[in-house]
Amino acid sequence: MAGVLASVDQRTQLVGENRLELLLFHLHSRHFFALNVFKVKEVVKLPHMNKMPNAHPKVCGVTTIRGESIPVIDLRQAICMPPCEKDADSNLVITEYNRTVQAFLVGKVDQIINTAWTEIMPTPKSVGRNHYLTALTKIKRDGVEHIVEIIDVEKVLAEIVEYNIEIPEDILDKSIIGELEGRKILHADDSPTARRQVADTLAQLGVEIIPATDGYEALKLLQHWADEGIDVEKELLAVITDAEMPVMDGYRLTYEIRNDARLKNLYIILNTSLSGSFNHAMVEKVGCNAFLSKFQPDLLVNEIQNRLRDVLDKE
Structure with missing residues (x-):
């Protein structure tokens, strides 16, 4: 899956085209979730992890990828679901947000889809404020339409690493x-x-x-x-x-x-x-x-x- 991720030059071709690529995955459930591929560095099978003393409850460990120590966030737990199982279907999605690298523990990784932003729907206001989604989209599998929930990683990270708005x-x-x-x-x-x-x-x-x-x-x-x-x-x-x-x-x-x-x-x-x-x-x-x-x-x-x-x- 890491080799499928586009290079910087390939990604810039989408600029102004109002298109995006989404990495689809599961969180040990039948539901589809997604992250913008632009923010994904690579996907790896679950490697060995070490526990971090005094870590945030949603940080399930730390792993080393090519010499870099990366904190691992249990994405199920981060969006207020029961903790993620660690089994043969488990993967780490390595991402770069806000100048930091982190990994999200997920279940089975499905595929990358290329779609238009016009196909992305805002989260309905009826779901309230306490959700972890920025948007929704739809895919068809075997003639059946499925909702894909796009994770609000900004919110996930802000709840783990508190942001400081103090102006020096x-x-x-x-x-x-x-x-x-x-x-x-x-x-x-x-x-x-x-x-x-x-x-x-x-x-x-x-x-x-x-x-x-x-x-x-x-x-x-x-x-x-x-x-x-x-x-x-x-x-x-x-x-x-x-x-x-x-x-x-x-x-x-x-x-x-x-x-x-x-x-x-x-x-x-x-x-x-x-x-x-x-x-x-x-x-x-x-x-x-x-x-x-x-x-x-x-x-x-x-x-x-x-x-x-x-x-x-x-x-």
Whole structure:
């Protein structure tokens, strides 16, 4: 399975095409779950694991892959199911999120599917807030339609490694910090955890965050404002967008903004948990202004301050 994962060059071919690849697997049940292949480094059969003293209850051990010690998270337990069985069907999905490498203990790995973001459905609001999904999709097997549940890894990791939104005093530019009060930023991300991280960080500076749950919702909001005669480029300090979202991804959102004369000069920050080398290639291709890997409050604040300096210079 590791050899099936696409290279950086192959993955960049999907940029702007509003498509994604999903790794399908089971959690010792008949249900299908999925992770975005962009975030998967490799899949291996369950190797030897060592227990970690004083580890989080959802971390079931640590293993060594090619000389690197990697913590292993029991994905069943992480999404509030009984612990995962360790048997012949068990696998580790090695991923890279937020500049860290971790493994998820899963059951049988099924296959990789290539699909369109338009085939990805937001999680129904009726399921409430205490779920671990960012979206759903469907597949057909032997003429039977199955629901595939796409895991919200941002939430899983935030519950294991608590994120810190404290802004280091030494990065604040006292000469302009007061100018951030009341500035507006549109933030598109399908993960409620990711939206909360950005909003809680920038709220400390008086910045108003306008949330959107996917690129399509963000685009429609921008177009509505433009239709109402609002100068969107003056109204918003920036647009922050995740890369991978249902309905419309962040790359397609950027493409649509750059091709609308009323919006084309908006300052767009790609904020995602994907690997740096991959995203820098994507930023260059689709025309974002900046790239930030999640979740780094100090770099987020620095980027917003830099953007504000440019705006103040032009006012």
